[in-house]
Amino acid sequence: MNTQSRTYLLKGAWWIGLAIIILIGGVTSSRWIPGLNSWVEQTISSFRPGEAGTDDESHEPHDSHEGHDHESHAGHQDETSLELSAQAMRNIGLTEETLLPVQLETFWRSMTVPAVIVERPGRTRVQVATPMTGVITDVHAVEGEAVEPGTLLFQIRLTHEDLVQAQTEFLKTLGELDVEEREIKRLEAVTSSGAVAGKLLLDREYARDKLSALLRAQREALRLHGLSEGQVNQIAEDRRLLRELQVFAPTIDNHEPEELQLTRSADQNSALEFDSFPPETKFVTHVGPLILQDLNVHKGQSVNAGETLCVLTDYDELLIEGMAFEQDFETIRETSKNQWPVDAIFEKAGDGNRIVEGLEIAYLANQVDTGSRTLKFYVRLRNELVKDRRDSGNRYVEWKYLPGQRLQLRIPIEEWPEQIVVPVDAIAREGVESFVFQQNGDHFDRVPVHVKYRDQFSVVIANDGSLYPGDVIATKGAHQMQMALKNKSGGGVDPHAGHNH
Template structure:
């Protein structure tokens, strides 16, 4: 073998060996890189903490660092200055529980605008006026103002004093009696006529008389209905053959037609206070939310005329939120309704409900207020009972969570962004032009600088640029306190307003 061939063999051998080493290194990268990276960080950290003369606090300063001992050129390495250890007590102090340390996920974020609003009643639904259809005298009131009452339960006893009604009922009963006589006489004549002793003409005359009485009764029934009696009450008078002397007026059912709030005195009525456990309470009434006797307009012994209001009951089971938007925002609100985007209500006081999301826009007004130049729109607000108590007199009083007149703010979506990193505002610390999140790394948290695309009072949208990735576990609250602790650890001055937006 000549020297030229020998040199070529060594050359190609070195090339093949180099390629093999690179391939092995690439295949085994996950095994050796973490150890090497940890060794390098440890070496750098030991160099920084090595004692150097002239520094009374015992911390060395690398020549590549500034006067504060921070390496501004290397945030990605997560050095000691960027890492924070928190004790279990410290975590509890800032509310950093397990549920607030979770992975980052991609979400759909809706940018919203804020408009002032107020809780209002539903016109024609919330307030129900209870009136008497007949003239009479109030003899008893079974509920007090403010009490919770169930549909179908007793409110008032009224003794009827209308002379025309008494006379009409009397004539109706007389006609019923005469009809009974005619029916018995016709039956007797038919039996006798079989022997030929009674002519058929006599039976025919009795048949005509019966038909006249039936026509008279039909007219009298209509007269009783015009006086305000229901079909059931007319039938009750006909069956019992007794005059209707007293009315029991009960609580009407919301969203249903008038089908029985006037009840006869001989019908068993469950008093209002015992409706929850009463034997006569119907299943449908028990399943319905209670009403509130909002206003009582009469007193015992008062004479009332037909059509006069007796009380007002209120159904607070569902209310409206009336938002007042500017005229220029009408298109954005209409688009949100068309896209079926839900709105969020933010109440001014925490006891009034805090923040409620997932509310649907009911409708937009078709008129713009000429004075304020605002457009009203309405949002459905389901309500719930937060207090339910029965006193020693068996009177029930309830408190609803939302009440007409409450002030609040509505956050209406105007734009939708998909696949964004969205975190609570408490998860991001702010210092100057920098925004930071704290990523969990073993038993400590590493501060990571991020780019904030959008921020409001509740949420922050972080750019998905590689600073953090979906799946990274970060602290979802307490970022401001952790930033202050990190600055205190580094010996820098603490800005008490850092991380807050005013």
């Protein structure tokens, strides 16, 4: 029994000692576990191919990818992975707008040609001229001011001798015709009683017919002077001469058949309006104001019929004049025939370009420019107001696009559906290799890709399994990330690595 008791006591002491050791180890784990982990990592690294004999400094005790799901990203390696701080990401422009998922989309293989914004011939510039001779009594607009169609621009006191004479003769004939009408009525009453011979009544009726024919001729003469039928009728009704011409800003898209209209005002009972339109005449397609570009007259100046008073410009819609070289003629014709949309590319100060998409070719020129040997074609460009302000009662506006601006037109050549398309800044190049950087948790993995096509703005990547739709990649800063990755690996940094000359 003593031997058995001794055995049980030894076993109990062993278990108690083991429990004490485990307790002490748990309490002091923060001191010995990091060292143990470091020893295990060094031991494992010594058996990895290509890593034996590396410096101890390359094996830090902290695992920078702790918690990373390696199973979901097979092939993950330190030399192709890069961690960036929040500041570093902002430095190279990586934000929510530039970290985007891969998508399959339609890509248009295209070419670019030089272009310039030009005015629309016969539409952008509107010359306002006086139809009659007179003296400028009021100028209601200033140069550079924005005016809406129907805005009063000038008032002119008429001194046109022929117009005054024609109105005078017209009113004189009207008076004589009224006298004949009254005389005929009187003679009809006395002729029926036999007091006056019927021949006298017939003579008066013939005289009335002559005056009516003369009045019609004078009415047509007034029409030739620029007055409308309604205005001539107004003169006949009021029996007053027109003394003043009011010139209004014309419309661009709508034109009234009567360009001159009478108006009544407190200080002038009989006046004339040029290019004035009723309130119900709305400008459906035109949205912006007209700009008073050139003001050629001043108050008190005498002007002759047909003389230019001012020039108005309409920048609501402009044209882009593209210049295609001889080898591109057929491509431009094919694009115009198929009505494929073209893009306008404007250079911006700093980084990036401003692209206006979905424009339409209006027409192609029917001759080649002999100086530049280019075929010119034209694309419609809808303008936008960027500033609209009032100063001292005058309105001033600024347009986004102006004649003379230079740009490039991107002309589609061939349609490629279901393609992976990324910006050129998303691709880093090193020798014959091309890479993108895929976001994976808190770091970026460099992924080799096959570039099928590359132009000035976009790159088409082969859909061969390197990337899948939904993978989030950096669409900007790939060159800087490639340099940072090489610097991290300890290799010499080539400042031109991944840079496309």
